[in-house]
């Protein structure tokens with residue numbers, strides 16, 4: 001009886017021990033995890049995501065969740081008879097659309113994630129960039145074909161105040177942040193792309209890792225013609241690649257570059273459609289998906 005129990009328990013013990021180097025390296029470190037709206041495809045996946053985040057927290061890391069909700073916003077706008085339009089990868093956000101964006105992100109998606117995390121204990125606290133001046137933005141005017149274009153209430157981040165998030169982390173909580181920013185004068189709010197918000201927070205928090213969960217395996221080398229994933233690239237290599245990227249990958253990879261240049265040790269784009277993708281990332285040496293790292297110091301370059 002005892003021997004059988006030992007036999008079945010041994011592989012579990014080995015698996016835990018295998019994770020030890022990663023867990024030791026990351027103990028006490030902040031990990032910003034961006035959960036994209038496209039990765040939130042089913043209930044089981046969302047529950048598994050919450051388990052992974054709680055696991056990290058209990059393993060001694062400090063996870064911060066930043067969530068998106070693009071498809072959920074589009075569906076709600078549709079119900080309100082508002083057509084979704086994107087320019088330069090960003091949602092054209094009218095005053096009316098902004099009300100819906102805020103309602104969906106802060107009132108629906110964030111609440112759901114907070115609820116899933118709190119099934120495991122009193123851990124998660126939701127906030128938006130409006131709270132305690134966490135994210136301040138100014139009107140973003142993207143340049144398209146050499147012209148600055150007005151896309152409404154879309155914000156460009158000008159300042160991050162990490163005070164509230166750090167207080168929550170110090171109290172053992174898991175902050176869950178919606179990508180909405182305040183204006184400098186608190187007169188209105190801005191819609192910010194969630195990848196951009198996650199990257200800015202990761203840099204400002206001095207996070208060890210930024211993990212971006214999305215609905216593809218990683219950055220494809222020659223999208224949409226092939227599904228060859230680029231497994232690792234340096235900041236400079238990514239910078240060269242940026243002008244060739246399209247749609248949702250633009251803010252994602254710009255964000256990874258910003259984070260790594262801002263001191264984050266690694267930024268990873270991983271497949272959020274795979275159950276427990278965060279834990280898989282820990283248990284595989286090279287990780288899955290695409291990893292962006294700072295430039296190699298002179299002399300170390302291949």
Ligand SMILES: Nc1ncnc2c1ncn2[C@@H]1O[C@H](COP(=O)(O)OP(=O)(O)O)[C@@H](O)[C@H]1O
Pocket residue numbers: 035036037038039068070195213214215216218219220221222223245246247248249252
């Ligand atoms: N080079 C590329 N590699 C992978 N995906 C790409 C690439 N270029 C564009 N994409 C598109 O970007 C999408 C991911 O971005 P997005 O839809 O904004 O996801 P999320 O909701 O997770 O932020 C992919 O589903 C794919 O359609």
Ligand SMILES: CC(=O)N[C@@H](CCC(=O)OP(=O)(O)O)C(=O)O
Pocket residue numbers: 035036037038067068069070071073089090091101154155179191192193194195
């Ligand atoms: C300005 C802008 O485009 N904001 C995004 C915010 C949500 C988001 O980024 O969600 P995903 O991560 O799921 O794409 C939007 O309105 O869709």
